[in-house]
Structure formats: C-alpha cells, structure tokens
Amino acid sequence: MVQLRVWIFPILTIFQLCTPGARADGTGLIGYGKTLYSPTCAFACRSVIRKQTLACTPSSSIENHGTAHNPVSTPPKCFVQDTTFLKTMALCIDTYCSLSDQPSTTLIEDYWASHLGTGTLGQYQYAPVLSYKDALAAARQDENNARTSNATNSTPASIPEGLVPYNVSSPLVVTTGDSDSLNTTCLVNPVQWQLQYNYLSDFEINEKGHSTMT
C-alpha cells in the first residue's frame, strides 16, 4: 500500500502547481498528502460553536457559509474579527488539545491562521485579528476576572450513555453550542466537544481507510 504514494507523486506535483491555496490541508488523497481535520481537537472546538450568533453575524442573511448539512450563517470575515469567538476558540484549543491530540504549537498556529474563517478547507486570506497567543492570554484574563467576581459556572448538560467526557472546569460560562448568541468568552462544554471529536476522528480515520484499502 505504501507504493501508492510513489505512484501518485507526479500527479500530486501537478496539483500542487495548480492549487496553491490548499497548502494548509496538503494535497492528494485523504491520508496520502491530504489531511481532513488536523488537528482534530481544534476542529471539534469550532464545530461546537460555529452555529452560534456572533456580534457581526448578519441577522437576516440566507447565505450559507457552512456545508449543506451544517449551514453556518456567520461569514468567514466575521469569525476572524470577533474577539469573543477568538478567545473562546483559544481557550477550547488550549483546554482540550492538551488532553487529547497534543498537537505541536506550530500545527495549532497554522490551524489558527487558516481555519478559523472557514470550517473545512483552510484559507490564509482570513487572518484572525488576534494571534493564538494573545487570544489565549486574553481568555485567561477573562477567566481570572470571572473567578474574582465569584461567578458560578453552569453544570454540564446530561451525559449521553457511553460517553466519557474530560473533567474540565472553568469559572466562565459553559457553552453547548446550538444557535445561541456568543457574547462572552465561554468554555466549550466537554460533552459537546467529545461528541464532535468522536465524529470527526472516526470520519477522518475511515476516510484514510478508504484511501488505503482501495
């Protein structure tokens, strides 16, 4: 099966010349040059909160910026400009990635630079207004402020049978996603995150399997 890489190499080279924008996810077949969700932990964070309404989300837009099955009404530009979204993402990545995939800082930075605006294929044209480091620092600051103001965090939603979520806690508000508005820095609910993570992880492993088994 390894020979496949050798075999499709010339074709990949041609594709690389034609599609310079697709660098973030690589080129080729999934598992052979192409990654679907890298890192999965960060994609799972975004999947939970992508449908929430941000301050800059147009209220009466019928334009879909997501996929057919998961419509998103927030345009890419709005995602990367909304500091609440950025801080929530940074906190989520820092919290869950260290517990699960443990991706390198470089990979997280690359994800940050290319995938916050678009959910699927990365595009560097949508550069976030805050760097990952700054967004995370600001989120931690929000966390400290919340702790001193002695706010109580809501209890996690009921846990579906068979799911073992990470035991995380934060004085911040815990968000379960849906289409609620996102107007303060939140901790992504571990149950919702785990459900998304399971889905994305399975999907990519199986897609890699399709490429290999074929």
Add this chain to the structure above:
Amino acid sequence: MVLAIFLPILISLVRFIPGATASHGWSHFRSIFIYPATFGRHHRTPVAGGLVPTRGQSLYILLISFLNLILLVAPYTITQPQASFTTKSKQLLSVIGNRAGTMAMGNVVVLFLFSSRNSVLLYLTNWSYSTYLLLHRWLGYWAVLHTVVHSAMLWSYYVKAGTYSAEVLRLYWIWGIVGTVAMCALIPFSLLKFRQQFYEFFIVSHIALSLLFLVGYYYHIWYVYTYNWGYEIWMFVAAGIWALERLIRIGRMIFQGSSTAVVTVIPDADSEYIKLDIEGKDLKAGVAYLCFPTLSWRFWETHPFSISGSGSGPQQELLRTSQSNSVSDLSPGPERIHEKGASVYATASTVANGTRFQGPNSSTWFFARTRSGITKALKDKASGSDGKRVQLRVLIDGPYNHSGRVHSQIAQCSSILCIAGGVGITACLPFLRESETKDIKLFWSSRKSGLITDLTPALNALPSNVEVNTLVGQRFDLDSIIHEGLVDHDQDGTSKGPLAIVVSGPPELADEVRLNVTQTVRNFKRSRPYVLVDEAFSW
C-alpha cells in the same frame, strides 16, 4: 488497487528464477493449478454465454475478489455516541457506502490500465493481453458492484437521516445517478454474445458509456467538494491512462505512416480467407491494429490482425506450387527472385493483372478468416473488384506483443511444438522463424486447401530445422502428437530440455490442446517440462 497492479509483476518474476522453466515440479504444478480451465474442458469456447477463466486466472480473480469483499466490510473505527451519526447503524451505512465509492474508483483505475494496448504491464509481465482483458472484465464486475452498493447505501442513509428529499435535488446527487446508470449500462452491452454479434456497437457504446461514467463521477465530486478532498484524483488517473493510451496509439500510427494494403481473396477457399499485403512495411511478429479510413464511414476503427511475416511479396508468390497435402521437412526455398514474380503469380492464381508488385519492396502480410464486420467488408470490397483484389489506404497501430513476455521462457526451451488450425498459422510463423537450432515441429490443419497453397512458399522458406506437417479437411491426432512431444522423448535415451507448446487456432482446438497437455503431464510423472502459449486473440 496497488496489489492488483503489482501482483502480476511479482508473479511474472518467477520466470527469471533459474531453472524454473525446466523444473518438473513447476511444470506439474502449472498443469494442475495454472493452465487448465477452472472447471470443465473449455476456456476459449464459451460456456453458457461466458468464458471460463483458467485456474491461474481464477486464483488472481479469487484473491482480488476476496480483497474487494473484505476491505468493503472492514476495517472501520466506530465511536458512539457522537455528533453526526446518531446511531451505529447509520454510521455504518454511511461509512461502508463511502468505502464502496472509493473502492469502485480503485477498480476503475486498474481496469483502465488492464484494457490498454500500450499497458506497461504487458512489457513487465508474461501475462497476455487476452488475460488482462479477461481480468479487466472481472474488475469491471467489482467496480459495478461497488458503485451500486455506494448508491444504495447512501440513498438508504439519507432516507434514514430524513434529508433524502433535499439530497436528491442537489446537482452532485443527479450526476451520481448519471455515473451509476452509465456504469450499469456497460454490463449488458459488454456481454460475450453482444460483443460477438455487434462488436462495432459494443466498442462505441463501451467508450461512450465509460466516458459518461467518468464525467458523471467528476461532477458528482465537483458539485459537493470541488477539488477540496482529492476524490477527483481517481478520475484524473483513470482518464489520464485512457488519454495517454489514445495518444500513444495515434503516435504509433503517425510513426508508421500511411501505407497501401493489397487485399486479396484467397482462391480455392470458398472466399473464406483474405490476405493483406502492406507494401513498404517490414513488421516481423505480433499483432497490428489496422485502420482502413476509406473502407466505411467509421473511419476511426482499428482492428487487430496477426502479423504472419514480412519479406518481398512477389518472391513468395513465385514459389506457389501444387503441393497442398503433406509438406514435410522442406529445405528453404530460393530467395530473391523478383523479376518473374508477377507473371508467375498471374498464372497460378487465375488472375491476370501484371502491374502490381513493382521492384523488390518488402511488405508485411496478414491472413484473416472472413467473418462479419471488417473482414467481411474487406472481402466484399476485394471480390467486387477486378481480379478479386483491391488496394486500400491503411494506417498501422503496431506491432504489439500481446502474448506477454513469453520469449524469455521459449528461449529456455530446446524444442517448439506448434499446433495451428486454419488461419491461426499466421501467429505461429514468427515462432517457427525464431531459432535455427531448436527442434521445431509444426502441425497445421486447415479446412481449405487454398489457404495452405497460398502459404506454402512461406513454409518452404522456413529454416531447415522446422518439420512441417499439414492436413486439409482433417484433424491431427492430438493425443499422439502431444504424447510424443511430452512423454516419448525418454525412449531414445536422450534427455531433452523443456518443450514450448504454441497453439494458435479456433477456440475448440486451443481448448483441446490445453486439456490434452495438462492431462498428459498429470498422468505421466516423467513427462517433459513445458511452457504452453495460447496465441488465440480473444476479447
């Protein structure tokens, strides 16, 4: 997919193991597990509307089928509960359905390669083009099966998920239907009966539906993923193989240039055979695809013909003699007598036309039995014109070696036994000229004396180590010929090397020889090691 391509190369490497060809054990093994028809007595002759693969072909088909099945149902990673697939059964429907889609394309890529005349595998392996075409069909069955499974499972998934009514309106789904329907329609138009009776329609529909499938697949991917996830690569590889193959064919035609073919109906053979002389060409052996752009409105068609040899046309006509029955061990005929050629030909063939062959140009000649389609069109054209011969413009795509790399094995053999039936002699002649040191025997039976008469000069020109036996309207006693070749050699006390058995003729003859040879070797432990080459060209 990778395995499907590399397995033939790997297996063919056996031929380079020193002494393998000469090994008794390997010979016996092949007589039981490789050469015979999988069941029954027929491989070339259709059984119940299909062709029975040889056991060697079946082993490959079994392995590929096993992999196609196992890899469709495993391995998968299922973690429940999770966000998108609310139940395990929905997740399995979707994930197996998707695997089927990808696996269909893997099979498509390999079967495109196997169908190519210019496939690199024909140069790397000793499997024949006929074998690859047979395997092309079996990979096709799997491609169709996977496509249908993919369509059915995702249909069922979206019905379960409750979004089918929305899905069916999307362009990608509609193009998916186009691809699946095109793929399924390929099957009825490719059945053996259909291929035999409407070959021209089969080939046109086959190409049109295959391209429609690729276009359908392309838009199926484009409208949902554009080029995001690499699924389009499968289509580009398959289309690339096809386009490259066509380019090489055109390139070969341009390289050969335009020539003139003289088509003659062979006399005294009830118009059953035609002869083609392509002037100014010197092709030695193999198969050439001939295109006669002026013959019919389907100017693009090319048809395979076995090259029977080349030389100077008039010279062989000069040697036309009245011998027709038993020509035994003749010494080579005189060479290069061109001057009187034309006139001698005229008397011998009851055709008065003295202005044809001019000068000592070499030409390549082909013989063909007239059936339906192109050979019938050529015959009609020739018999309708003055002197039962006609000149036509011809483009040559070739020559191809479609027998696979068998020559290295034949080179290890000390003797060659050629068994030819009718026009099958043409594919044998290059083998007969192969070597002047080997012990070569030819047994050729033909139903019509005219064919033998016409080829006698060519037989006379063979080297002296070739023993020629011909029969008209009768059958050779294959039992004793094969027994003598494989078993009796020990009686004269000398142990000879391996024997190459080349059979070229109608399906019945090829099957009889195949059966007889494998049974003889299985029955006689001390039989001689051998290599069997079935030169019949089948699609």
